[in-house]
Amino acid sequence: LACIEAVIRHTEHVSYEIIVMDDCSPHIQARQLGKYLKNILFFSNSENLGFLQNCNKGASFAQGSHLMFLNNDTNVQPGWLSSLVSLMAFSQKIGMVGSKLVYPDGQLQDAGGIIWREGNGWNYGRLDNPHKPEYNYVKEVDYLTGATMMIRKTVWDKIGGFDTRYIPAYYEDPDLAFEVRKAGYKVMYQPESLVIHFEGITNGRDLGSGVKRYQLINRKKFYEKWKAILEREHFSDGKRLFLARDRSAQKKHILFIDHYLPHYDQDAGSKATLHYLKLFVKNDIQVHFIGDNFYDYPETPYLGTLTQMGIEVLHGAWYGAHWQQWLRDNGPNMDYIILSRPHIAEKYIDTAREMSQAKIIYFGHDLHFLRELREYQIKQDPAILQSSIECLKRELDLSAKADMCYFFSDTEKKELHKINPFAAIDVVPLYIYDSFKHREKRVSQCKDILFVGGFSHTPNIDAMQWFCKSIWPIIEKTLPDITLYIIGSKPTEEIRALEKENIVVTGFVDDATLNRYYRTCRVAIAPLRYGAGIKGKVVDALYNGMPLVTTSIGAEGFENARSAMLIADQPEQFAEKVQMLYLDDALAERYAKGAEIYCRKYFSEAYAKEKM
The missing domain is CATH 3.90.550.10 (Spore Coat Polysaccharide Biosynthesis Protein SpsA; Chain A)
Incomplete structure (x- = not known):
């Protein structure tokens, strides 16, 4: 009962x-x-x-x-x-x-x-x-x-x-x-x-x-029935427990280390991490994950997303204090260890090399020294220049120690090869999609302008301050009835201060709400003045079939993308291209279609597997 x-x-x-x-x-x-x-x-x-x-x-x-x-x-x-x-x-x-x-x-x-x-x-x-x-x-x-x-x-x-x-x-x-x-x-x-x-x-x-006595009797019957498989696929009593527990003896094993559980709805780097974790799991690779803060974020879906995919996530105080012991015990079972971002790679790379025979892959995302050097060129702050120099030393050291470095754009590969021509570097897509969208509405049925980007990332703060001060006033003169939506997690006081009648700062929105903005807004913008690597906000706009205006920095790494986006670096030119897309339906439709075609070619699962 x-x-x-x-x-x-x-x-x-x-x-x-x-x-x-x-x-x-x-x-x-x-x-x-x-x-x-x-x-x-x-x-x-x-x-x-x-x-x-x-x-x-x-x-x-x-x-x-x-x-x-x-x-x-x-x-x-x-x-x-x-x-x-x-x-x-x-x-x-x-x-x-x-x-x-x-x-x-x-x-x-x-x-x-x-x-x-x-x-x-x-x-x-x-x-x-x-x-x-x-x-x-x-x-x-x-x-x-x-x-x-x-x-x-x-x-x-x-x-x-x-x-x-x-x-x-x-x-x-x-x-x-x-x-x-x-x-x-x-x-x-x-x-x-x-x-x-x-x-x-x-x-x-x-x-x-x-x-209960049949437990011993039937064990003998079971052994006789399945003897060939038991001897071929199974370990002796108590041996190789790490592999026996999830039948992974015939699989490749990857340990993926990042700064925390992927906040895939918050920042582009986390979204990229999740996409690669999905690719590995889909291709029958056994994945183990460490977030460097060892925190499980209990009020979020982040941990459950990974564990339900079949990923073992090492979290909690014990692992925070004993990750070296875990790596010593289980490192011999790892085929690859992926270290994501320079500060994470710097902490783990020597221990990973010492305690395993795994191939060490450095996932750089972008070149931090290059991003900070460009920021210095705009702000002329000596502290930023010094930080860029320190980043350069760190990234050179990591490129020398890793068996392979992956970046998301060819620009990083070329820049790093200039200073370390012996580094093993390859370019992989930022995001990986196994299916693609079709716009539900024609562009002519859509209204307003959209920016998406997290504001814990300083290039996004600078981008929106520059756009609202130098570009938006020009656009307003010819398009007075439109609204600019600024969407992204952790908006700073400076970003909140940009709000007015026709500028809305939403802060973080969930995926369903974000998709609604992508469906209903007419033009996406990415007015970045500095940064490095492929920009997630640009890929997202392409994936959603959005007519897009960005800068040379925003378009960096997107090879042969002239049919997928408009590029301008001066305020007057940037405003003019936004107005063109807003007022010319045929032009906007052409760029929306070009965005979809580009995304299908360079951000597909098949392309990612080919590159890796």
């Missing part, structure tokens, strides 16, 4: 039925459940069939597209079922998914099961802290504990249910997982599905008596 009560209380957003199989239970009141509770079908066996046959019989009555096996000694928690359904829906290649099981005292029972070469099972993480990062990412596993697991009905029918050689119970659940893989599907662990399990209540714990 407690099990069913928890299912009813904690199951939301999923249509379900409950099938109760009474295998000659002594509890007569259980047989009355179907009379009083919704969604419940009750079936009673005339003789005791045992766990395996009882499950097979119960599954034959199911009407749904998925079967969820749940022991009666469990207590499900909020979101337990919807998270399993969501994971199953992610890919048709996933055939079976299971929950994180914890004991009533809060200790972990298992985070997915491991089968060793000898046929022994291992509850990964048993009696450990269930909140540790290693137990909280979606992953492929050898098997799932039969106390709670979901399988596609079509896969179940194809396999024929639990193998009856294991009657009455034990080893039918790992056998089923092996059969699912044999049929061409994956078996996955979903940490967001949390279930409390009162282990031992159903069949006891004594291996020498009752049904």
Whole structure:
């Protein structure tokens, strides 16, 4: 009753039925459940069939597209079922998914099961802290504990249910997982599905008596059935646990280190990081991630976005203090270590080289010394010049130590090769899209001007101050009825001070709101006077099919892009090009189409894979 009560209380957003199989239970009141509770079908066996046959019989009555096996000694928690359904829906290649099981005292029972070469099972993480990062990412596993697991009905029918050689119970659940893989599907662990399990209540714990004794008997049957696969694909008892826990022995492993979890809705660098993480995962690479502040941002979706992709995120105080120990223990399993941004690479590169044989990749984003040198040329501040010199020394050192340097524009490659001709450097796209948009509205139906950029980045502050002071007054004279929308996180006091009747500073907006601005505004601007590298705001405008006016700095790195954007560096010219796009529908449509074509060519998944 407690099990069913928890299912009813904690199951939301999923249509379900409950099938109760009474295998000659002594509890007569259980047989009355179907009379009083919704969604419940009750079936009673005339003789005791045992766990395996009882499950097979119960599954034959199911009407749904998925079967969820749940022991009666469990207590499900909020979101337990919807998270399993969501994971199953992610890919048709996933055939079976299971929950994180914890004991009533809060200790972990298992985070997915491991089968060793000898046929022994291992509850990964048993009696450990269930909140540790290693137990909280979606992953492929050898098997799932039969106390709670979901399988596609079509896969179940194809396999024929639990193998009856294991009657009455034990080893039918790992056998089923092996059969699912044999049929061409994956078996996955979903940490967001949390279930409390009162282990031992159903069949006891004594291996020498009752049904429990079949655990040893059936292990031998299991080993004989799967001997060839066990010897070919599995490790000996307790060996190579790091690879056995998520079946990643045949995968490449990447450790990606950035300054924090990707704030992909806040800044271009984070968005780029997320796009590359997605590319690696999609290409079956096992990814481990460190954010240098080791913070999990609990009020945001950032951690969950990565862990639900299957990325192990090392966060929390222990990892902050012991990341070197983790790298010492697991560095030999890494094939690549990617260090993102110079201050991060500088901190980790020597330790990464010492503790692994991995290829070290420096993800520079842009050349910081070049960006600061250009800022100095405008502001003439000696402190900025000194900072640029320090950045140059750092970036030269990193380019010499790394096996490969990746930048987002050819300008960085050329500039760095001038001062270090021996550096291994290649250019990769800033963003990677696996699908592309079509404008919902014709440009002629749109109104207003749009700037998008985060204001923790000083070039964006300078850009909008310059635009509003030197360019906007010119535009207003011929286009008095339009509004300039300035969108971006962390607007400073200087940016807030730009607001007036026809200039709106929104601050941060979510993706849905941002997409609405892209759909309804007519012209995008990127009036950058200094900076380096490919500019995310420019790529975003191209991706959304926006007619765009930018500067030579904003267009830097966009090769052969004259058909995708207009470029001007002087206030009068910049204003004139905005007015052209605003007043000439045919011209605006041509540049909108050119933007889409350019983005499809240079920011596709296929192009990124070719470049890497």
